[in-house]
Amino acid sequence: MNAIGSEELGALIRAMAQRVAAERDALNRLDAALGDGDHGTSISRAFAAAVEDIEALQEPSLSAIWLTTAKALMNRMGGASGAIFGAFFIKGVASLRDVDRVSNHLMAGALAAGLGSVKARGRAAVGDKTMVDALAPAVAAFEAADDFSAAWAAAATAARKGAESTRDLVARQGRAKFLGERAIGQQDPGATTVALMFEAANDWWKENQA
Amino acid sequence: MNAIGSEELGALIRAMAQRVAAERDALNRLDAALGDGDHGTSISRAFAAAVEDIEALQEPSLSAIWLTTAKALMNRMGGASGAIFGAFFIKGVASLRDVDRVSNHLMAGALAAGLGSVKARGRAAVGDKTMVDALAPAVAAFEAADDFSAAWAAAATAARKGAESTRDLVARQGRAKFLGERAIGQQDPGATTVALMFEAANDWWKENQA
Amino acid sequence: MTARVHKLINQPENLVDEMLAGFCAAYSDIARLVDKRLVMRAQPKAPGKVGLVIGCGSGHEPAMTGWIGEGLFDVNIAGEIFAAPGPELMVKGIRAADRGGGVLICVSHHAGDLLNAELALELCQAEGIDNVDMVVLYDDISSAPKGREPERRGTAGLFFVWKMLGAFCEGDGDLAAAKALAEKARDNTRSLAMSLSSCASPVTGEVMFEMAPDEMEIGMGLHGEVGMGRQKALGADETIDLMLPPLLEDLPFQAGDEVLVLLNNSGSLTLMELFVLYRRAAAKLAEADIKVYKSWIGAYATTQEMAGFALSLCRVDEQMKALWDAPANGAYMKQL
Amino acid sequence: MTARVHKLINQPENLVDEMLAGFCAAYSDIARLVDKRLVMRAQPKAPGKVGLVIGCGSGHEPAMTGWIGEGLFDVNIAGEIFAAPGPELMVKGIRAADRGGGVLICVSHHAGDLLNAELALELCQAEGIDNVDMVVLYDDISSAPKGREPERRGTAGLFFVWKMLGAFCEGDGDLAAAKALAEKARDNTRSLAMSLSSCASPVTGEVMFEMAPDEMEIGMGLHGEVGMGRQKALGADETIDLMLPPLLEDLPFQAGDEVLVLLNNSGSLTLMELFVLYRRAAAKLAEADIKVYKSWIGAYATTQEMAGFALSLCRVDEQMKALWDAPANGAYMKQL
Numbered sequence A, B: 001m002n003a004i005g006s007e008e009l010g011a012l013i014r015a016m017a018q019r020v021a022a023e024r025d026a027l028n029r030l031d032a033a034l035g036d037g038d039h040g041t042s043i044s045r046a047f048a049a050a051v052e053d054i055e056a057l058q059e060p061s062l063s064a065i066w067l068t069t070a071k072a073l074m075n076r077m078g079g080a081s082g083a084i085f086g087a088f089f090i091k092g093v094a095s096l097r098d099v100d101r102v103s104n105h106l107m108a109g110a111l112a113a114g115l116g117s118v119k120a121r122g123r124a125a126v127g128d129k130t131m132v133d134a135l136a137p138a139v140a141a142f143e144a145a146d147d148f149s150a151a152w153a154a155a156a157t158a159a160r161k162g163a164e165s166t167r168d169l170v171a172r173q174g175r176a177k178f179l180g181e182r183a184i185g186q187q188d189p190g191a192t193t194v195a196l197m198f199e200a201a202n203d204w205w206k207e208n209q210a
Numbered sequence C, D: 001m002t003a004r005v006h007k008l009i010n011q012p013e014n015l016v017d018e019m020l021a022g023f024c025a026a027y028s029d030i031a032r033l034v035d036k037r038l039v040m041r042a043q044p045k046a047p048g049k050v051g052l053v054i055g056c057g058s059g060h061e062p063a064m065t066g067w068i069g070e071g072l073f074d075v076n077i078a079g080e081i082f083a084a085p086g087p088e089l090m091v092k093g094i095r096a097a098d099r100g101g102g103v104l105i106c107v108s109h110h111a112g113d114l115l116n117a118e119l120a121l122e123l124c125q126a127e128g129i130d131n132v133d134m135v136v137l138y139d140d141i142s143s144a145p146k147g148r149e150p151e152r153r154g155t156a157g158l159f160f161v162w163k164m165l166g167a168f169c170e171g172d173g174d175l176a177a178a179k180a181l182a183e184k185a186r187d188n189t190r191s192l193a194m195s196l197s198s199c200a201s202p203v204t205g206e207v208m209f210e211m212a213p214d215e216m217e218i219g220m221g222l223h224g225e226v227g228m229g230r231q232k233a234l235g236a237d238e239t240i241d242l243m244l245p246p247l248l249e250d251l252p253f254q255a256g257d258e259v260l261v262l263l264n265n266s267g268s269l270t271l272m273e274l275f276v277l278y279r280r281a282a283a284k285l286a287e288a289d290i291k292v293y294k295s296w297i298g299a300y301a302t303t304q305e306m307a308g309f310a311l312s313l314c315r316v317d318e319q320m321k322a323l324w325d326a327p328a329n330g331a332y333m334k335q336l
């Protein structure tokens, strides 16, 4: 299948929600080393709210699901990453409006728009030890792929590699900035969440659509 | 020697001060188990002040030394036992007024007067797990002896035995009262101080006068 | 749980002097320091009014230095850490508080505080200072059973007595009336405390007693004196549900009563937790049809950095409510 | 040192809601709760005046709920523990504070607080709510070097800004003037914090970071963010002697300046210790010929039960002194 509808999109969001919930404590621990230790709790609370709100939708269109996810992350997560994840999803809503099914190319456009918004919002570039380090390569890999299967697989691999690359970096944004050299050796929690999201999507895709 | 002058009395007080200072931490630990853990600090602070004030006396008569000790304990120790030790010494001042040397019998009278004051002031009797449990038998032994050597020795032994007897008691006065049965097994710090005072006096006597 | 042992002090023997000097330097418009140990109102009250003094151990800050000021106490006679001051210093404090209307010595009931105040009263009589009286105050229901109230300890609930008495002594009532008011406030006040942790003594630099990380003690006194025993630490609502019923039964507080509520932080409990605790207490009081007139939540009488709190209730009538609402300006007790 | 891990709360997910409910129940004459997360003045200010709102993470009590009231803030938009609230809630708070004179959103500079306030401002514009502006405030000299002040974190020293701004917005100044005053107060304020201990997160129930019992960290942020590094714990005077010089150099504060001083307790430090610390700070300021106008010592912005403090200074002129002395009636910030 090389276009997905609202049902599949809802399932993908659910898969992401389950994955971050399962990794909640690990994400908290990453954030304890670099920030204030709440990232896992915040992201799983917000994704759980997104899933709930999507289920309550009267007309679960693609854009409605995308917007609902954006709003849940923006309003229920709190803190820096809530604003940034919210900005990521909200930017893609426009490109999904009035379509019933979305191709991997259209989806790539929504993700790229979101990435642009994240960078602008967070004033962060690749190498700053933030979620951008996972998101930018993931979106690039997704864009370069020919179909959904390849896109999710490539994005998941790239996101994980990007998240791991944050270990060697000094932070230039977020709470970890104040650690200076002491941040080296620790993996960024926001980037790790991005990797988990793409990995969850890829796993769901392999099981259900590939 | 069976009468002492102001020099010997000053030396006896100094010996007591040294002994309680040496046992400060042990007394604090006893008080930590039964009260608020400050008895050793308080009693050594007050005795050190007494020694200092005695040295500063223009006319160090027997009664002046006794009064100075009383005031230092009463005013510099603080808390329950400051008031009680102060009451103990202050009562004896009257019987020492206008004498140059004091016999063991006169001294016994001063101690007995002090004991009476302690009991009245503290509303405590033998068996209440307070310093009275050491002081009462010590004073009785002192009174029964024929000379200073025998008096100090008997009082020291009786005071130590009295202090040790507090281990088996439930407290009816002081902070330890609230412990109820949980006070059993712990030795009363105030009674222990009384034992140390008489032991220090006896040791000094044996070394210097016996 | 291990308590923090390192304290930000200098030499322990200078601690009380240095702390009082710092307090009076920071709040020089409210309090001034005399003889190193007497914390007095910067502006003495009008001549002819009853002076209010308290002599008690230090280490419970802001009690009682924070209670010096207009509408509150005239002189705090500061003892060493957890030890009442000696009688001669108390007499100095009594003299300093004397504005011609007599002086009331307030004693938070602990053996040392009472013994020293009694000695001070005797010295006053000997020195011809008349018109001095003493009132002994207590509130802690864990320290002696009902029927033996005068054996109980004074703890955080005396907060209510201090405030009302301070307001009363700004008025024209005499010494006997002030004492009667203090007794009335005391007799309508009940407290029960709990703690999750021990604390370190700044004098010895050692932890005062041991407590396991998952334990709590109900009925703990202001100096870490034991209460009704240890048990497994509970959640906020469960803790209130355990502490409120014995408190209500003791007076007893009854349907239709109007009360003041205090949640006193013994040190390192967070206000966050105290607000959660208060929510349950308010709900339970409402269920019992007991009306809350006003509430205060904060660290008013501490036990160093002990992590615990006291719940105190005071049943009020119209006179007490008016005294409660009267203005006060202590460094740590302000009523507009 | 191990921090206390057991907290007197119920379910962590209900913590913020329950705590705000408890706070507003206790101080219903001062604050009321709207939509579970907006803490508002019980009596709104007069129409036409500038409204003051702040959106920030919870867990720092009494900040900022304790600052709601006359002469202070109009609305606190309460986020989760240590996490700024989302933008839609902020817009609700802005609407609630709008009395026709415009609304100033105050941001204590942290990434999350700033990002969410920016989003809220954009939403306001989209929804046609005009006359809303934002001011970003910071004071912590440990978080970025001199010359890069706007990168610094907001910490306890904003205390001074809140108080002056609150007083200013009771007057007739407009939104632009309020913002200018906030910037002036900010630009004259500097803070430096230290801690002896970690604390536990009420969300995860785990200690936030490890710290040895004989260590201290200078420059620690309000959420336990690291500062200038660890060192051996010192005594009170030594600690002040270490912290005051960089603070003075940063503005710089100079001979002849007049300042306000804050010693903010980050949680479980005792007032006893803070008074001892204050004594040294006051002596050193006097030595430098810097005059202290007024001082405050207490727990105004906490980091749970962390044992530490911040020393903050604000250089004042006549306008600022008058604003400082103006009356205020928040639950935890009272000026008579």
Ligand SMILES: Nc1ncnc2c1ncn2[C@@H]1O[C@H](COP(=O)(O)OP(=O)(O)O)[C@@H](O)[C@H]1O
Pocket: A031, A035, A036, A037, A038, A039, A042, A043, A078, A079, A080, A081, A082, A084, A118, A121, A122, A123, A124, A129, A130, A131, A132, A173, A174, A175, A188, A189, A190, A191, D082, D083, D084, D111, D112
């Ligand atoms: N300016 C920024 N730009 C992009 N990502 C950011 C920025 N600031 C923080 N982040 C991301 O947010 C993550 C932290 O999220 P979280 O812990 O939920 O928020 P907070 O720091 O407010 O507690 C970081 O790991 C980082 O990936």
Ligand SMILES: Nc1ncnc2c1ncn2[C@@H]1O[C@H](COP(=O)(O)OP(=O)(O)O)[C@@H](O)[C@H]1O
Pocket: B031, B035, B036, B037, B038, B039, B042, B043, B078, B079, B080, B081, B082, B084, B118, B121, B122, B123, B124, B129, B130, B131, B132, B173, B174, B175, B188, B189, B190, B191, C082, C083, C084, C111, C112
């Ligand atoms: N009412 C009393 N009568 C006699 N002795 C008492 C009384 N109350 C306390 N004590 C004695 O005082 C001792 C405690 O002294 P200390 O620790 O210095 O005072 P505090 O209890 O005020 O801290 C007890 O061990 C006991 O011997």
Ligand SMILES: [Mg+2]
Pocket: A031, A035, A036, A037, A038, A039, A079
């Ligand atoms: Mg975080």
Ligand SMILES: [Mg+2]
Pocket: B031, B035, B036, B037, B038, B039, B079
């Ligand atoms: Mg003791």
Ligand SMILES: [Mg+2]
Pocket: B036, B038, B079, C081, C082, C083
């Ligand atoms: Mg004591």
Ligand SMILES: [Mg+2]
Pocket: A036, A038, A079, D081, D082, D083
């Ligand atoms: Mg956070």
